Amino acid sequence: AQSVTQLDSQVPVFEEAPVELRCNYSSSVSVYLFWYVQYPNQGLQLLLKYLSGSTLVKGINGFEAEFNKSQTSFHLRKPSVHISDTAEYFCAVSRSVSNYKLTFGKGTLLTVNP
Amino acid sequence: AAGVIQSPRHLIKEKRETATLKCYPIPRHDTVYWYQQGPGQDPQFLISFYEKMQSDKGSIPDRFSAQQFSDYHSELNMSSLELGDSALYFCASSKQGATTDTQYFGPGTRLTVL
Numbered sequence: 001a002q003s004v005t006q007l008d009s010q011v012p013v014f015e016e017a018p019v020e021l022r023c024n025y026s027s028s029v030s031v032y033l034f035w036y037v038q039y040p041n042q043g044l045q046l047l048l049k050y051l052s053g054s055t056l057v058k059g060i061n062g063f064e065a066e067f068n069k070s071q072t073s074f075h076l077r078k079p080s081v082h083i084s085d086t087a088e089y090f091c092a093v094s095r096s097v098s099n100y101k102l103t104f105g106k107g108t109l110l111t112v113n114p
Numbered sequence: 115a116a117g118v119i120q121s122p123r124h125l126i127k128e129k130r131e132t133a134t135l136k137c138y139p140i141p142r143h144d145t146v147y148w149y150q151q152g153p154g155q156d157p158q159f160l161i162s163f164y165e166k167m168q169s170d171k172g173s174i175p176d177r178f179s180a181q182q183f184s185d186y187h188s189e190l191n192m193s194s195l196e197l198g199d200s201a202l203y204f205c206a207s208s209k210q211g212a213t214t215d216t217q218y219f220g221p222g223t224r225l226t227v228l
Contacts, residue, residue: 032216034216036219042221042222043204043219043220043221043222044157044204044206044219045219046216046217046218046219049216090156090157094217100170101147101159101162101170101172102147102149102157102159102206102217103159104156104157104158105156106155106156107156
């Protein structure tokens with residue numbers, strides 16, 4: 001079984017500051033890793049994913065994440081955030097890319113203040 | 115690009131009533147997943163279908179049933195509704211076997227049970 005731990009339930013930052021949202025996972029098998037973003041009253045949008053290859057993955061809206069197998073982590077980063085980045089961010093794992101359920105973390109609420 | 119379509123977007127029901135949620139996957143996607151997201155919670159996997167057959171089952175109550183039809187759309191049927199069933203219900207779709215594809219989520223159906 002897989003599990004995901006998002007270490008911070010809330011992260012407040014000021015506009016144009018850098019941010020890191022932390023995610024650790026646990027699995028007995030190889031996993032695929034994802035970050036989804038959920039804006040208020042909206043659905044889940046895929047930010048980025050790690051399937052294989054380079055451990056540094058770039059996604060939409062200037063976000064990137066680094067897969068660290070030894071640390072079992074997949075932290076999300078952005079060098080300079082905007083007010084519009086305010087949203088809930090979910091880290092998720094799956095045993096398969098396309099045909100297996102996603103297991104989500106509890107989410108991190110990123111609040112960007114002016 | 116076409117996205118996952120869910121209907122209705124909002125649904126209000128009384129306790130003990132029934133509800134049917136519909137999901138139309140992205141064209142050529144053959145796998146459908148249902149997730150339930152309670153208020154302030156992370157999405158929880160309910161059930162999935164591949165080629166009209168149930169492929170995996172999560173924490174879905176016995177009062178709920180689902181199926182995937184020949185055109186790949188899926189319906190989640192919920193009976194004897196309880197207050198605790200109030201949640202956002204997401205459908206996601208994917209193409210099995212695609213090495214780079216992943217699950218794409220619909221906008222969700224917000225179910226309120228009064």
